[in-house]
Amino acid sequence: GQNIDQPTEMTATEGAIVQINCTYQTSGFNGLFWYQQHAGEAPTFLSYNVLDGLEEKGRFSSFLSRSKGYSYLLLKELQMKDSASYLCAVLNSNYQLIWGAGTKLIIKP
């Protein structure tokens, strides 16, 4: 079967750094996405990795290791507005997005 694993919930402090991990097992791989989703809203795109390595975009960075089936999303200088669910999704060989259950990130002052 195909599955995406990520922690259910994480807590961090405003101004700090947090790393959200994602491991995956899918039928083929055509890239990994990270999305942010606030409660009651649709997901918004954060990053896309298809090659190994680190992609940096402002306060957010995403890392991929295809050999390990592993990715992480790194959030720096956390702000209260970063409180949301973070979804890891993998595009499989059929170009279908396989979604993780999401990691709820709680930011405390």
Place this chain on the structure above:
Amino acid sequence: GAVVSQHPSWVICKSGTSVKIECRSLDFQATTMFWYRQFPKQSLMLMATSNEGSKATYEQGVEKDKFLINHASLTLSTLTVTSAHPEDSSFYICSAKPVGLESNEQFFGPGTRLTVL
């Protein structure tokens, strides 16, 4: 750019009625659109892949006669929930993949919250 809209944003209906949800790509063409369902505190579940001008491809366990999908143009796909029941109450989200876009990014609509009484 790459904006996707959904209509309605929320709908409440009586059990047994049908509800149509529209998904439009406003500033791009999309040969492929995807329909997802998300129950509270759960991940997005792909229901079907909608291709312009052809029949939709449904995921295992999704009843094609209950969830009718029509992708009549490059900018519009519709999902009709027929004979809705309370267990169909959920957050329905569509996404669209732009024609010709090199990346595999999908752009999401804002979602439609369906409540069946």
